[in-house]
Amino acid sequence: MIPRYSREKMASIWSPESKFRIWFEIEAHACDAQAELGVIPKEAAKAVWERGAFEVDRIDAIEAEVKHDVIAFLTNLAEHVGPEARFVHQGMTSSDVLDTCLAVQLTRAADILVEDVDALLAALERRAFEHKNTVKVGRSHGIHAEPTTFGVTLASHHVEFQRCRERLVIARKEIATCAISGAVGTFANIDPFVEEHVAKALGLVAEPVSTQVIPRDRHAMFFAVLGVVASSVERLATEIRHLQRTEVREAEEFFSEKQKGSSAMPHKRNPVLTENLTGLARLVRMTVVPAMENVALWHERDISHSSVERMIGPDATVTLDFALARLTGVIDKLIVYPETMQANLDKLGGLIHSQRVMLALTQAGVSREDAYRLVQRNAMPVWLEGKDFRTLLGADSEVTAALSAEQLDGLFDLGYHTKHVDTIFRRVFGRTE
Amino acid sequence: MIPRYSREKMASIWSPESKFRIWFEIEAHACDAQAELGVIPKEAAKAVWERGAFEVDRIDAIEAEVKHDVIAFLTNLAEHVGPEARFVHQGMTSSDVLDTCLAVQLTRAADILVEDVDALLAALERRAFEHKNTVKVGRSHGIHAEPTTFGVTLASHHVEFQRCRERLVIARKEIATCAISGAVGTFANIDPFVEEHVAKALGLVAEPVSTQVIPRDRHAMFFAVLGVVASSVERLATEIRHLQRTEVREAEEFFSEKQKGSSAMPHKRNPVLTENLTGLARLVRMTVVPAMENVALWHERDISHSSVERMIGPDATVTLDFALARLTGVIDKLIVYPETMQANLDKLGGLIHSQRVMLALTQAGVSREDAYRLVQRNAMPVWLEGKDFRTLLGADSEVTAALSAEQLDGLFDLGYHTKHVDTIFRRVFGRTE
Amino acid sequence: MIPRYSREKMASIWSPESKFRIWFEIEAHACDAQAELGVIPKEAAKAVWERGAFEVDRIDAIEAEVKHDVIAFLTNLAEHVGPEARFVHQGMTSSDVLDTCLAVQLTRAADILVEDVDALLAALERRAFEHKNTVKVGRSHGIHAEPTTFGVTLASHHVEFQRCRERLVIARKEIATCAISGAVGTFANIDPFVEEHVAKALGLVAEPVSTQVIPRDRHAMFFAVLGVVASSVERLATEIRHLQRTEVREAEEFFSEKQKGSSAMPHKRNPVLTENLTGLARLVRMTVVPAMENVALWHERDISHSSVERMIGPDATVTLDFALARLTGVIDKLIVYPETMQANLDKLGGLIHSQRVMLALTQAGVSREDAYRLVQRNAMPVWLEGKDFRTLLGADSEVTAALSAEQLDGLFDLGYHTKHVDTIFRRVFGRTE
Amino acid sequence: MIPRYSREKMASIWSPESKFRIWFEIEAHACDAQAELGVIPKEAAKAVWERGAFEVDRIDAIEAEVKHDVIAFLTNLAEHVGPEARFVHQGMTSSDVLDTCLAVQLTRAADILVEDVDALLAALERRAFEHKNTVKVGRSHGIHAEPTTFGVTLASHHVEFQRCRERLVIARKEIATCAISGAVGTFANIDPFVEEHVAKALGLVAEPVSTQVIPRDRHAMFFAVLGVVASSVERLATEIRHLQRTEVREAEEFFSEKQKGSSAMPHKRNPVLTENLTGLARLVRMTVVPAMENVALWHERDISHSSVERMIGPDATVTLDFALARLTGVIDKLIVYPETMQANLDKLGGLIHSQRVMLALTQAGVSREDAYRLVQRNAMPVWLEGKDFRTLLGADSEVTAALSAEQLDGLFDLGYHTKHVDTIFRRVFGRTE
Secondary structure, X not given: OOHHHOOHHHHHHOOHHHHHHXXXXXXXXXXXXXXXXXXXXXXXXXXXXXXXXXXXHHHHHHHHHHOOHHHHHHHHHHHHHOHHHHHOOOOOOHHHHHHHHHHHHHHHHHHHHHHXXXXXXXXXXXXXXXXXXXXXXXXXXXXXXXXXXXXXHHHHHHHHHHHHHHHHHHHHHHHOEEOOOOHHHOOOOOOHHHHHHHHHHOOOEEOOOOOOOOOOHHHHHHHHHHHHHHHHHHHHHHHHHHHHOOOOOOEEOOOOOOOOOOOOOOOOOOOHHHHHHHHHHHHHHOOHHHHHHOOOOOOOEOOHHHHHHHHHHHHHHHHHHHHHHHHHHHHHHOEEOHHHHHHHHHHHOOHHHHHHHHHHHHHOOOOHHHHHHHHHHHHHHHHHHOOOHHHHHHOOHHHHOOXXXXXXXXXXXXXHHHOOHHHHHHXXXXXXX | OOHHHOOHHHHHHOOHHHHHHHHHHHHHHHHHHHHHHOOOOHHHHHHHHHHOOOOHHHHHHHHHHHOOHHHHHHHHXXXXXXXXXXXXXXOOOHHHHHHHHHHHHHHHHHHHHHHHHHHHHHHHHHHHHHOOOOEEEEEEOOEEEEEEEHHHHHXXXXXHHHHHHHHHHHHHHHHOEEOOOOHHHOXXXXXXXXXXXXXXXXXOEEOOOOOOOOOOHHHHHHHHHHHHXXXXXXXXXXXXXXXXXXXXXXXXXXXXXXXXXXOOOOOOOOOHHHHHHHHHHHHHHOOHHHHHHOOOOOOOEOOHHHHHHHXXXXXXXXXXXXXXXXXXXXXXXXXXXXXXXXXXXXXXXXHHHHXXXXXXXXXOXXXXXXXXXXXXXXXXXXXXXXXXXXXXXXXXXXXXOOOOHHHHHHOOOOHHHHOOHHHHHHHHHOOOO | OOHHHOOHHHHHHOOHHHHHHHHHHHHHHHHHHHHHHOOOOHHHHHHHHHHOOOOHHHHHHHHHHHOOHHHHHHHHHHHHHOHHHHHOOOOOOHHHHHHHHHHHHHHHHHHHHXXXXXXXXXXXXXXXXXXXXXXXXXXXXXXXXXXXXXXXXXXXXXXXXXXHHHHHHHHHHHHOXXXXXXXXXXXXXXXXXXXXXXXXXXXXXXXXXXXXXXXXXXXXXXHHHHHHHHHHHHHHHHHHHHHHOOOOOOEEOOOOOOOOOOOOOOOOOOOHHHHHHHHHHHHHHOOHHHHHHOOOOOOOEOOHHHHHHHHHHHHHHHHHHXXXXXXXXXXXXXXXXXXXXXXXXXXXXOHHHHHHHHHHHHHOOOOHHHHXXXXXXXXXXXXXXXXXXXHHHHOOHHHHOOOOHHHHHHOOOOHHHHOOHHHHHXXXXXOOO | OOHHHOOHHHHHHOOHHHHHHHHHHHHHHHHHHHHHHOOOOHHHHHHHHHHOOOOHHHHHHHHHHHOOHHHHHHHHHHHHHOHHHHHOXXXXXXXXXXXXXXXXXXXXXXXXXHHHHHHHHHHHHHHHHHOOOOEEEEEEOOEEEEEEEHHHHHHHHHHHHHHHHHHHHHHHHHHOEEXXXXXXXXXXXXXXXXXXXXXXXXXXXXXXXOOOOOOOHHHXXXXXXXXXXXXXXXXXXXXXXXXXXXXXOOEEXXXXXXXXXXXXXXXXXXXXXXXXXXXXXXXXXXXXXXXXXXXXXXXXXXXXXXXXHHHHHHHHHHHHHHHHHHHHHHHHHOEEOHHHHHHHHHHHOOHHHHHHHHHHHHHOOOOHHHHHHHHHHHHHHHHHHOOOHHHHXXXXXXXXXXXXXXXXXXXXXXXXXXXXXXXXXXHHHOOOO
């Protein structure tokens, strides 16, 4: 997590203040439950809520000595609460606090990520409808294939991010659990009621079996989902990068008045935001494997996962939040060049209609193999020498034996390729306009 | 995928025969739909089903020449079907066949993996109930902490694999889609009805936007889930490895009569199956990142994902299937030593009750800090010099000032730690016996 | 390792026959040393070499029963050698055989990979000199920057693969060690002389401390190097993919007479080999992390690494060998279009000279900031409206105040950009022609 | 990079001040060379050195506007240098500054890492000699195998870190290159002499072909090496974690007076440092794959690598530095329990001598298969029922038929296993005392 690629709202989830505030709430809610059970005096629980406070610096100072963060926090808390502090954390273990806190942080992070995706979906939808009928060439292997529309391209990303949204919702649910089960998770010193109470108060559910820690398969799944979402960011970013290439230039990232593309070459307008997104995707993705390596803790728990999560928890969520927001901005302000799209489409001298010609030949009785051969022999001079496909076909007697000039002309109609755009839009957006 | 770590049923999904059979079905179902639409003669569709056949060797031979696998298949198919073969594959592109086939293969694989997890769950449940009350020490950081039961340990893995099962079901749904949308996915040469028809016939749903290929975020998610499941396999395998250590030896993998543990040391009985599972987990997990790297295909598609999937498709599913089955066998036949569990539990001279003593001191009015100090000063001689914790406490006047001998005795009761085992079992299995 | 992406020579290193042959040699050489030491009879060593033999099927059958591969091999070997077989493997442990065998296999694999890189270097060198002066535009961010030559591009890959070659040589050295140190590596039952003897006979060096296994940091390093080489393969493959894009088309993979680019679109010539190489790079790279996870074996050894290496050993080496050979073929037969390179270079109306103009302005006394501003304001209309850069500059009075028309013309000379090509070639190839 | 796992010296390499200072030096040295060539006035170069300065805040403010960090820096620099500033950065491009700076930072980081390893080697050597003859059981698969010494264990890690040191030296060399080659790396606007001059001044060598950026295969190799070193850290950390397990307890991390092991269980002394190191190893390792993904930049360069390196550059080096220092501390202060080592060794009732008995039987004329069977049948009751191995052997008539009681006694001598410790120490340390 570095400031350059951070946004305040997500970053603040991971501040020491936020963390200790959540710790405090966990402890205080637990006191409420313990008081309700009669394990501790009701006044103690009240005192915690009323006088409870902490100072980050003071906690750090204590931790430097006792080398244990939760004990440091409790010591500082006791300095504020007074004698009743001895009722705090009764029967609990550090992991109860740490793991439940992480669950709260990750669910909050997931909420923001879902909002981010919603904003991206809105931008994609707006631009998709704007360019629903903007014809451009579809490319497989980087090679002109057949016509499509830019709206369809954006729709394909929209529906992919719809899936990403669903995955984030699932990921959120995966990690929204609370553990207040005490040492090795047996509830020996704390009633399961406390767990239920705290879970409810924090919007979580009780972890079925926590063995002192919340099992890390949940977190592995969470980070895996973030890695998939990042990969979808990369796909859209890569598309923009390709479209902005000098030779293609069908779209461009917005370029502000005062921006400088290159210190050496003043003419340049580079797709730096989407290139950056490609890199950010790698950063989010790299957290997936260590999150999986964290699963196999020893026996009831070890602490090897902790340093990993201190790093990847903030890093993956903050970076992905930033990336999604940046991508939304790119889509929102993307400069699109429909004329260039049309010009590029025309570049191959009609070759993009080759399949349709082949199919027409087949339907006119030519064998599939022969049809392929006929089309290929007329396509190659177009490809290699820049000739015109329609003209060559008209001059090929084997072709004209099967198809009239009028039929041939009809095969070169663009509308043929866009006739199902409505179908696609209906599938994605549930509407066609 | 290597025979050593393969099981027939899963491996056969990936055989050339299976693949071409699925290809054939896709093409034949598509012909049915095309015939229903009147695009091709009903007789043609019928001919495909009736005379359709293929030979793997022949396809390979053709592919060596044309360097295109689907064309090779279609050519071979045509040799069987005859002239009507020209109606096959009309308006379709290779990806329609390849991607839909992969979807069928991965859903079948997912079905087997779900069955595998079910078998593992059954084994875990049986052994968990068998050892529901088998007391053993719980360990955090590899250090004795407090008592738990072996049944609880197995229950924690059971509920983890319940989650893995749910994830596999989600993963299956992610990749159970069909694409028959033609070049660049615009349905220019094929009606969306064909896709709907084939999808239904194969138990899939139509891919909303396929841009010639089924989007690879789906597959990334699929392999990510497999990576998480593999990590859960690793956690359980690691637990067994630890329990089988010479010094611990609370459980052992079954060791058959004729098995040899070591070529050099005839006395050895090694946890080789679970060590092997640790390695297999790494193999499954390594497929996650390339699957994510596959997402960002260029424009409407490129073919970079193909070689990756040819390898990781079989590798990840076959290896995970094998691992789950092996793990089920390990759990099923695991030799458990309850006496050793009890003996290990007794090793720390009563230290495992230290928390309870501390809590009792607190409740008797001692401050938390003092209670911690009192317990720690009596615990250290036990830890370092092997003394008895209960005896030391009875001789500490600050302790006896707060707790009577009778109260102290009561704090050393094992039943205290297992009183919520039923709660945990109810959460996991919905029953307590 | 799948046949599609395998070459015979590399694949054969990993055949059961090769493996058992190496095992045999290790055992037989060890017998020689033991006989020299007087530990076993000289006749026994002789008998092993003379009558020693094995059958893969028979070994498999025995292993199915004893569940231990080395014991199975020794049993089969004894069936051939007779009574003297009891002197075989004396004081050794399975790992001595397995790890030394793997060392032999990986060194052989490294040798082939070095040969592969040499072939690639030769192809790159030939084509680099062929196109040393073929001017093309250099692109940063996919945007036209300044002129370079295609030879320089190839030279940059050449020197990168020179580095890869050096890395492979280092990697080979890393894993070229032999361990014959017995159980837990203490030489208790076998003299270190045996290790020295076998190492020498097999072209290896003795592993300083083997704790029963050869330490896996060596293998981690080996696979890490393969991952880097694969990434360099990806970089060159990506370059070709970009050059072959329809809009760029400065180069194309060779397309054979009978090849079919697309089953649906007969006109297509796709960069499928280089796309495939991109995927293969991912496959090699994915082996790096598990190889690193293998390092932390428990105590003197566990067997978790074994399954990983059974898979990634063949997979990574066979795939990289195939990839390097394929890439060499692509470079060797690459179709280059110098005219298109020139045409693309001319596309930006002279903007590629923008930096030189800016520098000239600076040297004529204009401040850096003003020079940047002057150039940018003349560049933008070229970029956005397709105007001519030279013309606009000539019409800008602030520019002409600093630079005469003659000076301006001189700034648009291509030779200016290629004047150091010789320097670069000398650095890479040690020669300029 | 988070403060908790950072040390000042390494972290400071990555501070904005350090970075801009290096940028300044690159620019100033380049001016010297340009002045020597006569391209810019000598006074200009002098002015840069004399008046050159920068303020991090000011640079940030400018960058917020121009969105280009190098331009922002140059603008701020110009504010200090005055009119001569127009001669700064002549013919250079941002990458010349950024990439050369990164090379300086990474070489400095490598120097610190080498120092770190040296400190670790010293600690390992000291403790290895201290425990050269401290006998303990060697364990394969976590199961007692045969005796070794703790000194040998530490020696095996020593020689592994010797290799790591060599790898770090190689990695340093990999990235110690300088690029001052201008746009697309053709030296069009800057003489190669400048590059040579700056390289020399900064202790680097000139990058043979830089295509505007220093090729990223170098950085991939660098991070790969860090990943291997981290894995070696993990191996040693895992060893300590195992030795500290309650049931093993042959060694313990130092535990300071005021330290608290658990908030709930005052008796606990946990191997938290080495568990933490296991996690840190994962963090370093996760940077390897993105570094490899960075290699395939598009054409002459794109900027996708930049965000990745901004994160992993500091993260990997700072974390590994911290980990190595922490590990050195752990080894330095490790509490070793030789008595427990001996006690554990004795636990298996003499089974650790099983191989030796088998070999003696073989040498007494028993076939290998029979010897194995004889030993295994006497070993199993020891293993399963805790009987004494020597006693059982003495009562087995098939055994005593081959070996006398005296011979049997001789086979149970520990010195037999340690006789080659000197050989091993000589290999590792070049000395035996």
